Amino acid sequence: MTALLQQNIASHISLSEDETEAFCNLFQQQVIKKKSFLLREGEVCRFEGFVTRGLFRVYHIDQNGFEQILYFAIENWWVTDIDSFTNEKPSQLYIEALEDSTVLLISKKNKEFAYANLPKIEKLFRVMTQKTHVALQRRMIDNLSKTADQRYLDFREKYPNIYSRLTNLQIAAYLGISHEFLSKIRKKLAENK
Amino acid sequence: MTALLQQNIASHISLSEDETEAFCNLFQQQVIKKKSFLLREGEVCRFEGFVTRGLFRVYHIDQNGFEQILYFAIENWWVTDIDSFTNEKPSQLYIEALEDSTVLLISKKNKEFAYANLPKIEKLFRVMTQKTHVALQRRMIDNLSKTADQRYLDFREKYPNIYSRLTNLQIAAYLGISHEFLSKIRKKLAENK
DNA sequence: CGAAAACATTGAACAAGTTCAATAAATAGC
């Protein structure tokens, strides 16, 4: 059940078998149907999740009712609202399953237990947060400097296995453009081939 | 010399006096003149810095020669290229002093010493990275959803003490717009008052 | 399978933001 999680951890830091097992035992599996929500705006996020099957989108709805997608999470990705989870405050985000999915969830209590009893876990989450942060910095720069065409091509190239499972609506909401404009970009690209 | 640093640390986690002192001793002070660089593209970032005086900008130059400012750092802020520092790879960023400045720098070796010998330091950097990450997520969403006018107003309101020390060129590069357009926004806002 | 819903495409009119060039204002450094 936690094979993928164990592998994921090993890709960040080295843990003994005992430590790995102890940590993985702190997770609970949850199966969630397509179009259901792991989290809605206003709720406090009570988990940090590791996706073992399926696809989630993490998004925000702005004052004009538009959705901005912060990120997608497929198998082998982590998903949470770190601000809400850490500070136990109401979330501004929605986390929705876009496919029938399975996640391994760890509660705040269990995560704190891990921090207290498994010293390397602190390092694990520091390293993971750093990596996520670097990726977001990269995306920030790209969004500031690149045109929508280029961002679309970059996304398709960088995450082909996420791309292929998404609708254009989702991709547009991630790129920060209207889906009509995305459609026009796709047409233009198709013509120039 | 490290009073501000000590105070900054205390705002994230609690450390004993001994721990605080041991950690702060791992930093070296560096004074740096306006328009000088702490880091240039292509160099490996050998430090993590804490600003005690002055103002820095951290930016990237894209393939068209345009500058995107990732963030500013004034007194009481940290500054580094975390990707380059952590992975000892060439940086894609520039870090430039926009005023005569002073930073406290910690080397990778000393930081690793801290991780190994002062267990709470791992937590300190996990917590700080998390906070920075949350702020960047917020900025990402704002950049996707808000118009340049609004982003300008938000920036002015959120960081008045940084704003007042910047030229419009710097602010435009941070907001991701041309400085001419920023000038027009400012004009429009001034008229509607 | 068939109907309803969700998704994708297209065009026309519009809004947001850029580019270039010219000029004015402010600042830095000697």
Place this chain on the structure above:
DNA sequence: GCTATTTATTGAACTTGTTCAATGTTTTCG
């Protein structure tokens, strides 16, 4: 205090992206 340099403003033409509305296509699910 003067001059060179950097910064700020403005206008006109242009590009990028949005909005709205209409139509076609694909998926979903009872």
